[in-house]
Amino acid sequence: MSADRRQFLIGAVATAAGGMALGFLPESAAAADGAAPELTPWLIIEPDDTVILRLPAPEFGNGAMTQQAAAIVEELACDWSKVRPEFASATRDYTAFSVYSVVPQAAAFFGGRSTFLMRVMGLQKVGATARQRLVTAAAAEWGVPVVEVTAANSVLTHAPSGRTLRYGEVAAKAAALGPVAVPAIKPPSAWTQLGKTAPGKLNNPQIVDGSLTYGMDVRVPGMVYAALLQSPVHGGRLKRYDAAKVKAMPGVLAVVTVDPDEARGVAMMSNAPYGYALTAPRAAVAVIAEHFWQAKTAMEALPVEWEDGHGARWASTQQLYDAAVAALDHDQDARVERAAGDVADIHKAAKVVEQTYLTPWCDQAPLEPLNGTALVTADKVEVWHPAQNSQQAFWVASDESGMPPERVVFHQTYVGGAFGRRLESDDVRMVVAIAKRFPGRPVHVIWTREEMMRQGKYRPMVAAKLTAALDEKTGLPSAVVARQAARGHYPRFADTAYFMGPIPNVRVDARELANVHVTPGPYRGPGYNSYGFIQETFIDECAHAAGADPLDYRLRLLATWPNAGWAKALKEAATQAGWGKKLPKGVGQGLAICGWGLNGTAKAGTCVAVVATVEVTPKGALTVRQLDAAFDCGRVMNHDAVANLMEGGLIFGLNMALNEEMTVKDGRMVEGNFDTYPVLRMAQAPKINVHFGGLSGADRYAEMGEPPVAPVGPAVGNAIFRATGKRLRRTPFLKQDLSWA
Amino acid sequence: MGLKLRINGQAHEVEADPATPLLWVLRDHLGMTGTKFGCGAAQCGACTVHVDGVATRSCLLPAQAVQGMEITTIEGLSPDGRHPLQTAWVELNVPQCGYCQAGMIMAAAALLKAKPKPTDADISAGVDNLCRCGTYPRIRAAIHRAAGQAKPA
Numbered sequence A: 001m002s003a004d005r006r007q008f009l010i011g012a013v014a015t016a017a018g019g020m021a022l023g024f025l026p027e028s029a030a031a032a033d034g035a036a037p038e039l040t041p042w043l044i045i046e047p048d049d050t051v052i053l054r055l056p057a058p059e060f061g062n063g064a065m066t067q068q069a070a071a072i073v074e075e076l077a078c079d080w081s082k083v084r085p086e087f088a089s090a091t092r093d094y095t096a097f098s099v100y101s102v103v104p105q106a107a108a109f110f111g112g113r114s115t116f117l118m119r120v121m122g123l124q125k126v127g128a129t130a131r132q133r134l135v136t137a138a139a140a141e142w143g144v145p146v147v148e149v150t151a152a153n154s155v156l157t158h159a160p161s162g163r164t165l166r167y168g169e170v171a172a173k174a175a176a177l178g179p180v181a182v183p184a185i186k187p188p189s190a191w192t193q194l195g196k197t198a199p200g201k202l203n204n205p206q207i208v209d210g211s212l213t214y215g216m217d218v219r220v221p222g223m224v225y226a227a228l229l230q231s232p233v234h235g236g237r238l239k240r241y242d243a244a245k246v247k248a249m250p251g252v253l254a255v256v257t258v259d260p261d262e263a264r265g266v267a268m269m270s271n272a273p274y275g276y277a278l279t280a281p282r283a284a285v286a287v288i289a290e291h292f293w294q295a296k297t298a299m300e301a302l303p304v305e306w307e308d309g310h311g312a313r314w315a316s317t318q319q320l321y322d323a324a325v326a327a328l329d330h331d332q333d334a335r336v337e338r339a340a341g342d343v344a345d346i347h348k349a350a351k352v353v354e355q356t357y358l359t360p361w362c363d364q365a366p367l368e369p370l371n372g373t374a375l376v377t378a379d380k381v382e383v384w385h386p387a388q389n390s391q392q393a394f395w396v397a398s399d400e401s402g403m404p405p406e407r408v409v410f411h412q413t414y415v416g417g418a419f420g421r422r423l424e425s426d427d428v429r430m431v432v433a434i435a436k437r438f439p440g441r442p443v444h445v446i447w448t449r450e451e452m453m454r455q456g457k458y459r460p461m462v463a464a465k466l467t468a469a470l471d472e473k474t475g476l477p478s479a480v481v482a483r484q485a486a487r488g489h490y491p492r493f494a495d496t497a498y499f500m501g502p503i504p505n506v507r508v509d510a511r512e513l514a515n516v517h518v519t520p521g522p523y524r525g526p527g528y529n530s531y532g533f534i535q536e537t538f539i540d541e542c543a544h545a546a547g548a549d550p551l552d553y554r555l556r557l558l559a560t561w562p563n564a565g566w567a568k569a570l571k572e573a574a575t576q577a578g579w580g581k582k583l584p585k586g587v588g589q590g591l592a593i594c595g596w597g598l599n600g601t602a603k604a605g606t607c608v609a610v611v612a613t614v615e616v617t618p619k620g621a622l623t624v625r626q627l628d629a630a631f632d633c634g635r636v637m638n639h640d641a642v643a644n645l646m647e648g649g650l651i652f653g654l655n656m657a658l659n660e661e662m663t664v665k666d667g668r669m670v671e672g673n674f675d676t677y678p679v680l681r682m683a684q685a686p687k688i689n690v691h692f693g694g695l696s697g698a699d700r701y702a703e704m705g706e707p708p709v710a711p712v713g714p715a716v717g718n719a720i721f722r723a724t725g726k727r728l729r730r731t732p733f734l735k736q737d738l739s740w741a
Numbered sequence B: 001m002g003l004k005l006r007i008n009g010q011a012h013e014v015e016a017d018p019a020t021p022l023l024w025v026l027r028d029h030l031g032m033t034g035t036k037f038g039c040g041a042a043q044c045g046a047c048t049v050h051v052d053g054v055a056t057r058s059c060l061l062p063a064q065a066v067q068g069m070e071i072t073t074i075e076g077l078s079p080d081g082r083h084p085l086q087t088a089w090v091e092l093n094v095p096q097c098g099y100c101q102a103g104m105i106m107a108a109a110a111l112l113k114a115k116p117k118p119t120d121a122d123i124s125a126g127v128d129n130l131c132r133c134g135t136y137p138r139i140r141a142a143i144h145r146a147a148g149q150a151k152p153a
Helices: A027-031 A064-076 A090-095 A117-142 A167-176 A204-208 A292-301 A317-327 A390-401 A426-435 A449-454 A528-545 A550-557 A565-577 A639-658 A709-724 B022-029 B084-091 B101-114 B120-126 B136-146
Strands: A010-014 A020-024 A043-045 A051-055 A083-087 A149-152 A155-158 A163-166 A224-230 A237-241 A252-258 A284-289 A304-307 A335-340 A351-359 A371-376 A381-385 A408-412 A443-446 A462-470 A477-486 A505-512 A587-596 A606-616 A622-632 A687-691 B002-007 B010-015 B048-051 B054-057 B070-072
Touching (some): A043 A167, A117 A149, A117 A163, A117 A167, A237 A252, A237 A284, A317 A477, A351 A528, A390 A426, A528 A587, A550 A565, A565 A687, A622 A639, A639 A687, B002 B022
Parallel strands (some): A051 A083, A224 A443
Antiparallel strands (some): A224 A284, A351 A462, B048 B054, B048 B070
C-alpha cells in the first residue's frame, strides 16, 4: 500500500501558550459523523519558535529520533536549533486510535527504524502541513496571496513587500484556520537536508553534559529501589528463602517474589508487536529498599534456595556443543528452509568440501543494565522504561499488571544501548511483576551487571555442517547442503545471496534443540551474525579448495546475482584495502560479504563487504590492524550517521568474533561481568576505514545498524587463515591457539 | 552518621551508610545522575569522576574514603556544558547511545590535564573505558580536537 493512496487528515489546535499543535487525525475518529475528533499532536510550535516533535521510534543509539525529526524539518523548514524532540506516547497511540501509527507499516513501528521511505514520507506530511498552515496564516495577516509567502529557517517572508514574521508569531492563527489542503511533499530528488551529511544527533548536548534521562536516571517522587535475584539455572524455580534474615537491614522495606506459574494477563486481544510468548517471567526474589545499595546489600545477604530444573544436568558447555553437533547428523527432525534443484548426489562429486562450524551464546551487554520503574495502584499502572519498542513494552505492562491498556501510562526514556536485549520486553514484565507486589510506590528495579549477564537472552549457540560439491571446471559450488542446529532460531541462513540463485542446487535445513535450557533472544543482527560467520568462512574454504582467489571466487559466484551492489561493495572494499598485495608470513588479508534484510528478494536490504588486515605472531598473538568496509544500502539518508553506525557495528562484530562466549557450568551461566566477558577497549580498536564507493544508488534507504556486524568475524578469520594457514571454524578467536611457527 | 562530601565545589552532608559507593551516593542520595552505573566492578568506567583531579571509578569506592577530597562529576566539569571536550564531542557527532560518554569525557578531561597534547598511545592508555556501541574512533578524534590537534596521520 502506498502512502499516497491513503488520505491523511491533519488538523491543528491552539496550545495554551499561544502556539500551534498539529497531528494526524485518527482515521476512525475523523470518520465519526459530526463529532469533533480528538487531536493528538505530533508537532507543536510555541510562540518562541520552539518546535516540539513527538516521535514514535525510541532512541537507543542508532539516531532514529534525529532522523525522524530531520524528515519533518525537511518540509517544515524551521530552524534546526529550535527543534526539541520528545517521545510519542504509546498510551496515547492506543487511546487515540493509533494516532502516531497511522502510516501503515511505517510510523506504526514503535521500534528503532527510521529511514524506510514510507515512514519518511509520513513524517514529511506532518512538516509540510504545518508549513502550509503557517504560510496561509501569514498571507491572511498581510492580505497577500498565499503563493507569495515563503518559509525558511522559522521565518515567513513576503518578498514583494519585504515583510517577515516568525513561525511562533503566527502559530496560534495558523492553528485557528479551517482545514488546509495537504501540500505535495518533496520527492527525494528535491531534498535539501535529507541525504546529506548533517545533522548530528539532536540529543548530543544532553549526552555530553550528563543530563539526558536514561531509564536508570528516572526519579519519581516517593520512589524506592529493588534488587533482584533470578533462578541461576534458566527455567528453575524458587524453593525457599528467609526474608526474616534481612528485614531489619537498613532501608529494607519488603522482600517479594516473582512466580512464573501464577495466572496473569488481561482477557483481550493484544497488539504487542512480538506477542507475549517471548516475555515469560523468570522465578525471582527481590528486595525492595529505600536506596539501591541497601537493596543490593540485603539481596546478597538473603538466604535463597532454588529448584534448578532440567537445565542443571548440563555439566559443561562442551556437552551442549557436542549435543548440537550430534544433532546435525539427524535429518529426520529437520525443517527445510530452502530447497532448489537436486542435492542427492552431492557426495559423489569429484571435489567435496564439508566442514562443521559453531558459534557460541553471546550476551548483548548494552552498557546500561536492565532496569525500569513502575507504579502500580488499584486502578492503573504507570511505567517509565528504556524500551527498544515502546508499544511492546506498553502491552507487556498491561498483561503483567492485569490492567487493561487504557490504564497503562507508559513513559519512554532514552536507552543506554539495546542490541536486541530490550526488544521483547521481558524486562518490563519483571519490573511490573515486582512493583505489583509493592503497590502504591514507584519501584525502580535495577539488575546488577552479573544478574543481567547470567539471566540473559543470548544470541543462540548455532552448530552447522555445510557440504559443497565443486564444479570441476569453475571450482564454484554446484550444490550445497547446509544443516543447522540451535534453540531459538532466527532464520537468516536461507536468506543469503549464495543460496538464492547463484548456487543452483541447494538444501538448507534447521533443527531445534528442544532440550537446551539456555534462553535465546535477539541480538544485533539476529541469526545473521552467526550465519554470516559460518557461510563466509565456508565459501572461503571452497575458494581455497578450488585454488581460487577469495575475491575473484566470490565475484564469479555472484555473477548471476541480480543485485549489483554486492559485487560493487566487494570491489570497493578490496580496492581500498589494496587486496592482492604481497604480505609477509604472519600478516594476512581476509574478505567477507554478508547481506541483511533481503527477506527473500535480491534487490533489498544492505550488504557489507569487509577486508580485514591482521598480524599473528608465531606464538599466536593476534593484532587486527585495519578493517576496510564498503556497503550498499541503496541510498544514504544521513552520511555521518551511517559512518558512525558502520564504525560501531564493525567494532561490535569484531568483539563478537574475538571475545564473546557465554559458557555453562552445571546449568548455570558462568560469565557475569566485563572481566570474564571482555569488550574491546580503545587500545584494541583497529583502524577503521568506511568507504562509500559501494553504494549502488538503488531506490531504497535500507538499515545500517545491523548489517556491519556479521562480515567482520569471517573477514578476520579468513585473514588469520591466510596469515597462518590455520582455519578457525568457531568463535571466539582469542580463546583458540593461533600459533603457527 | 552524616557523610561530608565536597562535590563540584559545593559542600554536601549526606545521611548514608559510609560504605555506600560514591556512585550511589551521587545518584540516589544527591540525584546527580550524570555519573552512570554500568558494571559495579570498576571495569567499564561509566562511573568515572575526578577525585582531587584524578579520574576515578566511583562504583566500588566507599564514599567515606573521599571525605575531604574534591570530587568533580560530569555536572561540574564546566559551568555551561562547553568544556572543549564536550564541544568536540558534539562537533564530531561522537555518541551513539551515549550512556558511556560522560565517563569517557571525565576520563579524557583528566588525561588532558596531565597531558595537554596526548599521543594516540596516551589516549589508549588514559581512556580505557568501555563503549559497547563502538565509538572509539570518534572519541579518539574528539580528544585530539579538544587538545587543539589536527587529526593525527
